[in-house]
Amino acid sequence: MSTYAQKKGFGAVLWDYLTTVDHKKIAILYLIAGGFFFILGGLEALFIRIQLAVPNNDFVSAGFYNEILTMHGTTMIFLAAMPLVFAFMNAVMPLQIGARDVAFPFLNSLGFWLFFFGGVFLNLSWFLGGAPDAGWTSYASLAMASETHGIDFYALGLQISGAGTLIGGINFLVTIVNMRAPGMTYMRMPMFTWATFVTSALILFAFPPLTVGLFLLIFDRMFGSNFFDVANGGNTIIWEHLFWIFGHPEVYILILPAFGIFSEIFAIFSRKRLFGYSSMVFATVLIGFLGFMVWAHHMFTTGLGPIANAIFAVATMAIAVPTGIKIFNWMFTMWGGSIKFTTPMLWAVAFIPSFVAGGVTGVMLASAAADYQYHDSYFVVAHFHYVIVGGVVFALFAGAHLYWPKMFGTMLNETLGKVTFWLFLIGFHLTFFIQHFLGLMGMPRRIFTFLPGQGLETGNLISSIGAIFMAIATIVLLINVIMTQVKNEKVGNDPWGDGRTLEWAIASPPPFYNFKQLPLVRGLDAYWLEKMEGKNGMTPAEPLGDIHMPNNSFIPFVISLGLFIAAFGAMYRAETSWGLLVLILGMAVTLGAMFVRSIKDDHGFHIHKEDLMDDDNDKGVKA
Amino acid sequence: MANQQPSSGNPRVDVAYRRKKSAEEMRYQIVSFTLMIFLTIVAFVAVGYEGFSGWFTVPFILLLAVVQVIFQLYYFMHMSHKGHEAPALFLYSGVVVGAVTILAFTTIIWW
Numbered sequence: 001m002s003t004y005a006q007k008k009g010f011g012a013v014l015w016d017y018l019t020t021v022d023h024k025k026i027a028i029l030y031l032i033a034g035g036f037f038f039i040l041g042g043l044e045a046l047f048i049r050i051q052l053a054v055p056n057n058d059f060v061s062a063g064f065y066n067e068i069l070t071m072h073g074t075t076m077i078f079l080a081a082m083p084l085v086f087a088f089m090n091a092v093m094p095l096q097i098g099a100r101d102v103a104f105p106f107l108n109s110l111g112f113w114l115f116f117f118g119g120v121f122l123n124l125s126w127f128l129g130g131a132p133d134a135g136w137t138s139y140a141s142l143a144m145a146s147e148t149h150g151i152d153f154y155a156l157g158l159q160i161s162g163a164g165t166l167i168g169g170i171n172f173l174v175t176i177v178n179m180r181a182p183g184m185t186y187m188r189m190p191m192f193t194w195a196t197f198v199t200s201a202l203i204l205f206a207f208p209p210l211t212v213g214l215f216l217l218i219f220d221r222m223f224g225s226n227f228f229d230v231a232n233g234g235n236t237i238i239w240e241h242l243f244w245i246f247g248h249p250e251v252y253i254l255i256l257p258a259f260g261i262f263s264e265i266f267a268i269f270s271r272k273r274l275f276g277y278s279s280m281v282f283a284t285v286l287i288g289f290l291g292f293m294v295w296a297h298h299m300f301t302t303g304l305g306p307i308a309n310a311i312f313a314v315a316t317m318a319i320a321v322p323t324g325i326k327i328f329n330w331m332f333t334m335w336g337g338s339i340k341f342t343t344p345m346l347w348a349v350a351f352i353p354s355f356v357a358g359g360v361t362g363v364m365l366a367s368a369a370a371d372y373q374y375h376d377s378y379f380v381v382a383h384f385h386y387v388i389v390g391g392v393v394f395a396l397f398a399g400a401h402l403y404w405p406k407m408f409g410t411m412l413n414e415t416l417g418k419v420t421f422w423l424f425l426i427g428f429h430l431t432f433f434i435q436h437f438l439g440l441m442g443m444p445r446r447i448f449t450f451l452p453g454q455g456l457e458t459g460n461l462i463s464s465i466g467a468i469f470m471a472i473a474t475i476v477l478l479i480n481v482i483m484t485q486v487k488n489e490k491v492g493n494d495p496w497g498d499g500r501t502l503e504w505a506i507a508s509p510p511p512f513y514n515f516k517q518l519p520l521v522r523g524l525d526a527y528w529l530e531k532m533e534g535k536n537g538m539t540p541a542e543p544l545g546d547i548h549m550p551n552n553s554f555i556p557f558v559i560s561l562g563l564f565i566a567a568f569g570a571m572y573r574a575e576t577s578w579g580l581l582v583l584i585l586g587m588a589v590t591l592g593a594m595f596v597r598s599i600k601d602d603h604g605f606h607i608h609k610e611d612l613m614d615d616d617n618d619k620g621v622k623a
Numbered sequence: 624m625a626n627q628q629p630s631s632g633n634p635r636v637d638v639a640y641r642r643k644k645s646a647e648e649m650r651y652q653i654v655s656f657t658l659m660i661f662l663t664i665v666a667f668v669a670v671g672y673e674g675f676s677g678w679f680t681v682p683f684i685l686l687l688a689v690v691q692v693i694f695q696l697y698y699f700m701h702m703s704h705k706g707h708e709a710p711a712l713f714l715y716s717g718v719v720v721g722a723v724t725i726l727a728f729t730t731i732i733w734w
Contacts, residue, residue, distance in 0.1 A: 177709050201713070205720045237732055245724055292720050296727070308731045 019552035021105035022512055026112050027091035027407060031400075033116050034083030039474070040123065041075035044068045046471055049431070053464035055452040065448035066133035067150065071123075073136025077250070078158060079119040081388070084396045085257045086115075086168055089196045091407050093172065095503035096190045098181025098521060100514045103174040105550045106597075111168035113560035118161025121567055125153035135446065137247065140228035140239035143217060149571055155217045156567040160560070162207055162214070169203030172196055181502070182541040183521035187281070190501040190525075191267075191274060194281050195260025198288040199253050205292065206249035213242035222570055237302060244295035252291040254388065256284060258395030259326060262348045265398055266330050267525070268498050269345040270337025276329040277524060283322035283329075290319045300371045309368035316366035323359060327352060342496065343417030347398035350425050351390060358386030361436065376446075379439025385432045397424065397477070405495040409508045410488060416480040420473045427469025434459045434466075500525040505538045513547045516540075516612050547607040555597050562590030655698040662687050 008016070017025060047068050051059045060068065094102055102108050125131040132150035134142035143151045176197045180189070189197070217239065219225040226232035228239055267274040274280060296304055296312040304312075330352060339345065361383040365371050374380060397420070404412045438459045443450065450456050494504040502519060503510075505527040517540035523529050530538055566586025573579035666684045669675060675683075697703040702711060 173713075201716065204713070205717060209724070235732065238728075241724075241727065241732060245727075292723065296731075304731050 016552070018557055019109075019554045021101075021109045021550050021552055023090045023094050023102050023105065023108060024407070024509060024512070026108050027087045027089075029112050029116075030083045030087035030090060031407070033112075033119065034080055034087055037075050037079035037119055037123075038081075038084065041072055041080050042471065042474060044072035044075065046467055048072060049464040049467040051448060052450070052460050054461065055450050055457055057449055060448070062448045063133065066135075066446075067126075067131035069446060070132045070135050070138075070150075070154075071126075074122065074132065074154065074158075075119075076388075077136060077254070078161060079115075079122070081254050081392050081396070082165060083115055083119075085199075085254060085392075086112075086165075088192075088261065088396075088399045088403060089172060089199075089257060092403060092503055093193050093196045094175060094179070095406070095506065095510060095514060096193045096501050097176060097179060097184055098502050098515060098519050098526075099175060099179040100518075100547065101550070102171050103179055104171050106553055106556065107167050107171050109553065110556035110559060111164040111171065113556045114164030114167065114563070115161040116164075117560040117564040118157045118159070118164065121160060121564055122153055122157030125150050125157075128153075137243055138217070138239075139243075140217065140220075140236040143239075144220060144228055144236070151217070152221055152571045155214045155221065156570060159211065159214045159218065160563050160567060162210055163563075164560075165203060166207045166211075169200040169207070172200040173204065176200075181515075181518045181521050184526075187278065188521055188524050188526070191263035191277070191280055191284075192257070192260035192501075194284055195256045195263070198284050199256045202249045202253050202256070202288050202291060206246045206253065209242045210246035210250075213239055213246065216242070218570070222574065240299055240302065241295070244298045245292070248295040248298065249288075249291045251384075251388070252287055254392045256287065258351075258392045259284065261395045261399040261402070262330065262351055264501070265344045265348040265402060266333045267500055268402075268496060269340045269342055269348075270334045271340070271498050272333055272337040273500075273525060273528075274329070275332035275335075276325070279325055280329055283325040286322040287319060290315065290322070294319065297366055297368075297371075300368045301375045306368075313366050313368040317363055320359060320363055327356060340498070342401075343412070343414055343421060344398040344402040346418065346421045347394045347401075350421070351394045351398075354386060354390030354394065354428070358383060358390050361386065374439065376444055377439035378435045378443045378445055381445045382432050382435035382439060385435070389428055389432070397421070400477075402496075404484070405491050405508045406503055407509060408485070409490050410484050411491050411495055412484050413480050416476055416483070420477045420480065423469050423476065424473035427466045427471075427473060430466025430469060431463050432466070434462050438463070494527075500528040502526050502538070505530075513549060513607055516547075517542050517544055544609055544612060546609055547612070548604055549607060550604045551602055553597075553602070555593050558593040559590050559597075562586050562588070562593060565589060651698055655694045659691055659694055662691055 017029060020026060020029075047060060048065070051057050051065060090102070090108065094100070122132075128149065130148035130150050132138065132143075132146070132154035133148070134146055134151060134154075138151065138154055143154075176189070176193060216225070216227040220228050220234075226234045228234045228236045230236065263274055263280060294312055294316045296308060297316045300309050300312075330348075334349075341349075361379070365374055365380065365383055401412050401417050404410065438456060439445075441455055441459075443456050443459075450460070491508055493499075493507060495508065496504075499505075502521070505519065506515060519526065519538035520541035522539075527538065530536075563586060566583050566589075569579050569581070569583025569586055571579070573583055666687050669680050669683055696714070701707065702714075
């Protein structure tokens with residue numbers, strides 16, 4: 001393989017992406033797949049709001065509404081937000097710590113393809129007899145009673161994509177522990193890398209409970225066990241606990257990377273060092289730790305008893321403390337800074353009040369006694385959309401604008417970016433602010449329609465109008481993306497002009513080996529330090545030498561495809577004659593591919609020093 | 624880092640020093656191995672002896688099991704060496720999460 005870019009046909013590009021183990025290309029795959037599922041989940045949200053725009057609406061039937069609602073939640077959390085977060089982690093984190101790739105490039109690719117096939121499997125339920133309809137939490141009492149194959153699609157699909165996420169998380173952990181550039185101590189790591197680290201640890205500990213819960217569900221529904229069957233001595237509450245032991249850390253898995261992205265943005269566009277860096281690190285770790293102690297606040301009305309409720313209420317309120325530390329640090333970062341209101345910065349500034357509003361309702365919901373009133377009402381819906389949209393989705397939009405040049409080498413149009421921002425911000429508050437009051441007026445969540453004359457008409461109509469604004473904002477972003485990529489005006493290392501961390505020290509997009517020579521890190525905001533001393537690049541930490549690179553591999557795709565096939569077999573095993581055969585065939589494909597991987601030595605290849613010296617002008621670290 | 628050996632693997636490092644380190648390491652291994660065998664025998668005896676009730680035997684052999692796990696991790700899997708701080712951190716975090724889960728299941732679900 002040569003280091004020179006060659007013009008390739010469509011087939012070659014496709015094959016390149018199917019087999020790639022390069023973290024930057026996997027990031028793009030995550031971005032495309034996550035973006036696709038985000039639009040799918042957004043369409044489902046629109047259908048929900050159309051149905052609820054007027055009383056007694058019959059746009060969709062009650063049963064179909066349950067499917068749309070379930071798939072909206074499941075898609076947005078597992079197939080849109082998580083992969084989009086993974087896209088930025090993959091694209092940026094290895095660059096921020098000065099690594100040439102993640103620790104296990106092969107596993108990185110496997111993680112993506114498992115997620116992708118799991119997501120596709122889940123969404124095929126629309127065409128194969130009906131989607132899951134027990135809510136994204138899929139409480140066992142509902143899930144066991146569901147008659148279609150929807151819940152089977154849910155359990156098997158999430159099992160496959162969850163394995164991919166777990167693999168990805170472990171990979172990031174190992175990368176950050178072992179592959180930091182010389183001088184990059186833990187307390188010099190950029191905030192986004194810290195967020196990635198803590199998030200990956202949360203994934204490591206939170207996904208196994210989900211895996212266990214999903215296996216119990218799979219066994220109960222497909223293989224005749226009785227874990228959740230009350231008539232046979234089972235207990236449906238076990239599912240609720242297992243789900244939320246996973247589910248609460250899950251929301252921190254989503255929000256911590258969002259915090260990381262915003263920390264970068266505030267520092268870059270205030271042109272100041274992040275205020276209180278060490279307290280930010282401490283707060284991130286503390287949020288991660290406390291995240292495991294609070295899951296039962298989702299179950300206050302299950303009848304845990306006053307002692308358990310009180311413990312979990314207090315633990316939940318405690319999380320407001322580290323979160324508050326972070327909010328104040330961001331404001332002090334802006335304080336006295338020379339602020340540039342670029343598109344990412346607008347998102348970041350708007351994030352603070354939006355997220356705080358969601359946090360405040362969170363503390364309200366954490367009061368167990370009051371929660372009996374709010375429980376299962378639109379107040380809860382308003383709360384979690386304020387934190388997840390106002391926190392995570394804002395961060396994903398901001399991150400897309402901020403890191404677009406690093407991922408694709410082009411700048412998204414700033415004017416269109418600001419149009420997207422304002423439309424989305426207005427639409428977001430229009431949709432969800434009024435839902436607090438709908439909830440307090442007594443509108444239950446997850447209902448498919450409501451009656452006229454109960455004071456719910458205006459609020460619901462306003463909410464639906466807001467959703468249209470958000471849809472238009474997303475379309476503007478898509479137009480922006482297409483325009484930018486068609487124009488294809490390439491930008492340099494540091495297109496925002498104020499990059500602080502290592503990723504801005506190398507070309508956009510970086511060469512496939514990232515750093516020609518590993519950079520020497522002399523402090524926090526390594527690139528900024530060098531710039532302030534009048535240098536135009538990082539000081540290399542090693543002489544120019546051969547770079548060892550991994551070979552591309554098609555095996556991750558095959559392993560994931562095998563599980564995808566096996567999942568169909570598991571689902572249809574009980575009612576068809578071919579089910580068991582397909583199950584065995586699928587597992588054979590997967591295990592065969594793993595066997596090939598195990599016995600075939602793949603030592604990768606070297607980029608030779610001579611090739612690296614040729615293109616000294618525009619790639620790698622400048623010495 | 625993860626597989627740090629008592630010797631550096633560098634031929635220039637004093638051979639005598641490496642031999643001494645290895646001998647020390649070997650002694651620890653043998654001592655802990657003997658102890659583990661002993662604890663296993665104690666566990667079998669505790670179960671076999673009819674004078675103890677189940678209320679004594681079960682917690683007792685669980686305690687012995689925990690001690691054995693610690694020996695296993697620290698002496699045979701080299702967690703006592705330097706450079707194992709990160710694995711230790713994650714191991715103990717996992718233990719905490721697992722313990723909280725078991726505590727919750729035993730207190731608010733089942734009993």
